[in-house]
Amino acid sequence: MADTAISVAAPxxxxxxxxxxxxxxxxxxxxxxxxxFVLVSPFFLYPVFLMKVLCFALFACAFNLLIxxxxxxxxxxAAFFGMGGYIxxxxxxxxxxxxxxxxxxxxxxxxxxxxxxxxxxxxxxxIYFAMITLAMxxxxxxxxxxxxxxxxxxxxxxxxxxxxxxxxxxDTDFTLYWLVAAIFLGGFLLVHRVVHSPFGQVMKxxxxxxxxxxSLGYRTDDYKLLAxxxxxxxxxxxxxxxxxxxxxxxxxxxxxxxSGEVVLMTLVGGLGTVFGPVVGAAVIVTMQNYLAExxxxxxxxxxxxxxxxxxxxxxxxVGEIGNLLKVRL
Amino acid sequence: xxxxxxxxxxxxxxxxxxxxxxxxxxxxxxGSIHGLIGPNGAGKTTCFNLLTKFxxxxxxVIRYDGRDITGLKPAEVARLGLVRSFQISAVxxxxxxxxxxxxxxxxxxxGSFDFWxxxxxxxxxxxxAMALLEDVGLTGYxxxxxxxxxxxxxxxxxxxxxxxxxxxxxxxxEPTAGMxxxxxxxxxxxxxxxxxxxxxxxxEHNLKVVEGLCDTITVLTRGRVLAQGDxxxxxxxxxxxxxxxxxxxxxxxxxxxA
Numbered sequence: 227m228a229d230t231a232i233s234v235a236a237p238x239x240x241x242x243x244x245x246x247x248x249x250x251x252x253x254x255x256x257x258x259x260x261x262x263f264v265l266v267s268p269f270f271l272y273p274v275f276l277m278k279v280l281c282f283a284l285f286a287c288a289f290n291l292l293i294x295x296x297x298x299x300x301x302x303x304a305a306f307f308g309m310g311g312y313i314x315x316x317x318x319x320x321x322x323x324x325x326x327x328x329x330x331x332x333x334x335x336x337x338x339x340x341x342x343x344x345x346x347x348x349x350x351x352x353i354y355f356a357m358i359t360l361a362m363x364x365x366x367x368x369x370x371x372x373x374x375x376x377x378x379x380x381x382x383x384x385x386x387x388x389x390x391x392x393x394x395x396x397d398t399d400f401t402l403y404w405l406v407a408a409i410f411l412g413g414f415l416l417v418h419r420v421v422h423s424p425f426g427q428v429m430k431x432x433x434x435x436x437x438x439x440x441s442l443g444y445r446t447d448d449y450k451l452l453a454x455x456x457x458x459x460x461x462x463x464x465x466x467x468x469x470x471x472x473x474x475x476x477x478x479x480x481x482x483x484x485s486g487e488v489v490l491m492t493l494v495g496g497l498g499t500v501f502g503p504v505v506g507a508a509v510i511v512t513m514q515n516y517l518a519e520x521x522x523x524x525x526x527x528x529x530x531x532x533x534x535x536x537x538x539x540x541x542x543x544v545g546e547i548g549n550l551l552k553v554r555l
Numbered sequence: 556x557x558x559x560x561x562x563x564x565x566x567x568x569x570x571x572x573x574x575x576x577x578x579x580x581x582x583x584x585x586g587s588i589h590g591l592i593g594p595n596g597a598g599k600t601t602c603f604n605l606l607t608k609f610x611x612x613x614x615x616v617i618r619y620d621g622r623d624i625t626g627l628k629p630a631e632v633a634r635l636g637l638v639r640s641f642q643i644s645a646v647x648x649x650x651x652x653x654x655x656x657x658x659x660x661x662x663x664x665x666g667s668f669d670f671w672x673x674x675x676x677x678x679x680x681x682x683x684a685m686a687l688l689e690d691v692g693l694t695g696y697x698x699x700x701x702x703x704x705x706x707x708x709x710x711x712x713x714x715x716x717x718x719x720x721x722x723x724x725x726x727x728x729e730p731t732a733g734m735x736x737x738x739x740x741x742x743x744x745x746x747x748x749x750x751x752x753x754x755x756x757x758x759e760h761n762l763k764v765v766e767g768l769c770d771t772i773t774v775l776t777r778g779r780v781l782a783q784g785d786x787x788x789x790x791x792x793x794x795x796x797x798x799x800x801x802x803x804x805x806x807x808x809x810x811x812x813a
Contacts, residue, residue, distance in 0.1 A: 248674060424661060424677055425670035427650075431658050434647035441607065441645070442720060443633035443662050452668055 247415070248422030252553035256501050260414075264407050273399040274471065279511045280410040281468040286491040286503030287417045288460035293489075294498030295421050296453045297433035301356040301485050302343065302363025306336040306458040308480025309366060310465030315382035315475035316375055325388045325396060329409065329466040336462015337455050339366070344454030348447055351436075360482065367480045381476030385469055402471065409467050413460055418500055420456060429453055490528065494535050496542025501555050505543050560585040560724060560754050561606070561637070566615035568601055568778075575601040577778045579615070583724075583771075588746070588755045590769035592762065594798060598778040599758040600642060603728050606756075607639040608632045620723070634662075636723030642732060642758075644709040648702030652693055652712055655701050656684040659719035684719070691715045691745060707738035711745065718749055725749075727757040731764055743768055762790075774798070 249257060267276055285307050292298045310332030317328040347358040370376045377383070387396040396402040420426055431439040432446045439446050469475040478484065487510065495506025510528070517524045539546045548555040561583040568576040576598040583589045591599050604610040606617060608629040617625045619637055627635075647655050660680040661667055688694050691711040696704060701712060710730060717725055730746060731739045743764055746755065759765050765772060765786065772789045774781040776798045782789050789795055 419673070420670040422674045423670045423672050424664065424667040424674055427654065427658060427661065427674060427677065428667050430650060431647050434649055435645055437609065438641065438645040438647065439658075440609075440629045441633055441639050441641070442659050442716070443630050443638075445628070445630045445666075448666070448668070452670070456670065 248418060250554055252548075252551070252555060253500060256555055260501065260504065261411065264411065268400060268403045268407075273403040275511075275515060277399070277403055277406045277471045278468070278515075279508050280406050281464050281471065282488075282491065282511050283504040283507040284410050284413045284467070285461055285464035286488055286495065286507045287414055288457045288464060289488045290492045290497065290499075290503040291417050291420060291460070292453060292457045293492060294502075295426065295433060296429050296450055298348075298351075298450065298454070299356045299489075300347070300359040300454075300457070301482070301489070302359030302361075302366075303458075303461050303488050304480050304482060304484035305343065305363035305366035306340055306461035307465035307468075307484060307488070308370065308475070308477070309339055310336045310462030311469035311475035311479050312370060312376050312382060313462070314466030315385040315469045318388055318470065319382060319385045320375070322386075323388075324392050325390055325405070325470050328388075329463060329470060332466025332469070333459045333463035336465065337459030339462075340455045340458020341451070344451050344458065348450045348454065360485070363480070363482060363485060367477070367482070370477060370480045376475070376477075379477065381474055382469075383474050385473045385475065387470055387473070396470075406467055406471060409463065413463060414504070417460065420453075421500070425449070425452070490532055492542075494531065494542055496545030496548070496555075499542065499544045499548060499555050502542050502544035509543070558585040559583065560620055561756070562618050563606070564616045564618075566602070566605060566617065567613045568598075568605055568610060569613045574778050576605060576612075576775075579775070579778070579780055581773060581780070583754060583756055585754055586752070587770040588750050588757070588768055590765040590772040591756060591758045591775065592760070592765055592772060593775035593781070596777075597775040599775055600728060601778075602775065603639065603726055603758055607637065607726060609639075633720070636720075637726070638717050638720050638722035638724070639726040640713050640717055640728055640730065642728040644706065644713055646701040646704070646709050646712050646716070649700055651698055652688065652701050652704065653681065653684055653697040655712055656687050656716050656719050657681070659716045660684055662720060687715045687719050688712075690718070690749075692741075707734050707741070710734070710738075710742060714742075714745060714749065722753065724754040724756065727755060729758050729760060731759070731761055739764065766790075 289300065289303050292300055313335040314328040314332035317323050317331045318325060343359060343362040346362065347355050350358055371378060387402060389395050390405060394401065396405060428439065428444055428449050432449055436446050465479055491506035491510045492503050494509055495504065496502025513528065514524055517527060535542065541549055544555050559582050563579055563581045566576060566579040567574060579602060591602065593599055601610065605612050608627055612625065616623060619635060624632055647658065657677055657680045660683055661677060685694065685697065688697055691714055693708060693711055693715065696708065701709065704712060727746065731742050734742065739761065746768060769786065771784065772786055773783045774789055774795050781798060782792045782795050
């Protein structure tokens with residue numbers, strides 16, 4: 227029966243054979259552009275601003291791993307991001323440990339927190355999953371408000387950047403930038419690898435049709451939980467890195483606003499695309515930065531963009547470009 | 556004594572007092588094609604969900620291969636070789652046709668929790684997947700996304716995916732639902748072919764399909780077993796005729812001229 231011509235195929239239907247590291251040709255090209263940008267931009271743009279973009283980009287990539295590839299909408303990712311910041315800050319300031327240990331610690335605690343919250347949340351799906359993650363994140367928020375080590379309303383301030391591996395001083399923004407860039411690129415590639423791994427295949431199967439994945443013998447809850455833990459851990463790394471960059475860890479990063487912002491970034495950039503969250507984070511952070519003079523209006527402008535996204539280009543910036551060029555990005 | 560692979564005793568499922576399936580005793584002989592028929596709302600699909608553990612029974616026992624599986628989880632039942640299909644076509648629409656089948660083959664690795672490895676590792680299953688696709692006539696579609704297949708091909712893909720698990724027993728939920736005549740004939744031939752060496756339990760609306768395919772037929776109405784036997788016996792049963800006449804004359808018509 228294989229004789230039938232493949233007439234149903236739209237040009238974008240035939241999947242390109244994935245090449246190096248699971249990148250298709252278009253993706254490899256886009257990745258090249260991304261790396262070039264990361265390498266060149268600090269010579270032209272303010273490094274602290276760029277580091278902020280990279281931290282949020284990693285955060286959004288972590289979030290996208292869940293929503294884009296497992297189909298789980300977490301509305302509590304600020305808990306992992308903010309807690310990662312507190313842990314990194316505490317580790318570096320109070321315990322005086324090196325920055326890489328502080329950041330890894332932030333990621334580890336994010337992952338453990340994700341294990342607990344994820345274990346509860348994956349029992350429900352859809353809106354209920356989102357509500358549970360939101361509720362749990364609110365509990366984390368109040369914990370951070372009350373716990374002595376977080377500094378309450380003041381947060382943890384004047385976190386020392388220290389010396390990388392105890393050797394390289396990170397005092398200048400330019401030096402720190404390369405650490406942040408390495409963490410971002412590492413995290414980005416990790417997410418990409420997860421998506422294009424044997425585990426990623428099952429993850430996508432769960433997104434597409436969970437009962438069918440179950441009927442093939444996969445314990446879908448276990449896969450969802452691992453994805454959740456990975457996502458939370460990466461969010462913790464992003465939060466920890468951000469705390470090291472700015473030298474502060476505050477309640478802003480555990481507040482549910484932050485959970486909403488990462489949803490916005492991912493949607494603007496393109497849900498379920500590899501590069502979307504990065505572009506989305508860049509767009510939103512840039513807006514916040516350059517529109518700061520409008521004060522409260524930033525929120526209104528963000529809201530308008532969000533509505534425009536949902537109404538006009540649902541695939542997000544990268545999703546629409548990919549659709550236009552008939553490639554997966 | 557017939558070698559029974561799957562049997563239920565007093566299988567009952569109540570939804571808030573309404574018994575969708577009540578006191579069903581089912582015995583499926585090993586190696587047979589067993590049909591489960593009945594008018595709309597007879598409890599066929601509920602029965603299916605109970606057997607594959609997608610629903611927990613209110614009462615009753617399910618034994619598979621001599622083992623009590625009443626308390627198992629759906630994924631565990633699948634690992635025992637009791638694999639189901641779904642009424643709505645169950646493919647992974649945004650994955651390629653090849654990936655769909657490969658996902659089933661991938662189960663042979665055990666759990667796939669290795670998120671740090673490349674999916675290139677899965678290429679080892681490509682040959683087997685292509686062979687399965689050839690079996691169901693989908694070779695030329697391998698690199699398309701499954702969502703783009705026409706309906707009948709999706710069902711074929713679903714069967715290929717199910718077969719990839721090399722199931723001991725297949726449960727097919729209305730494999731020909733919503734199909735054109737040619738597609739029906741193709742699926743019937745396919746089921747017949749793949750049933751060799753396996754046991755098949757299928758829910759079916761289309762009595763023509765059941766007639767040509769099934770060794771034994773169980774008729775359900777209102778959650779109860781009305782009759783059981785081969786097609787000739789069952790179709791002559793006045794109660795069965797009445798049950799079909801009462802709800803769906805068209806199907807009853809096809810019973811009579813069969």
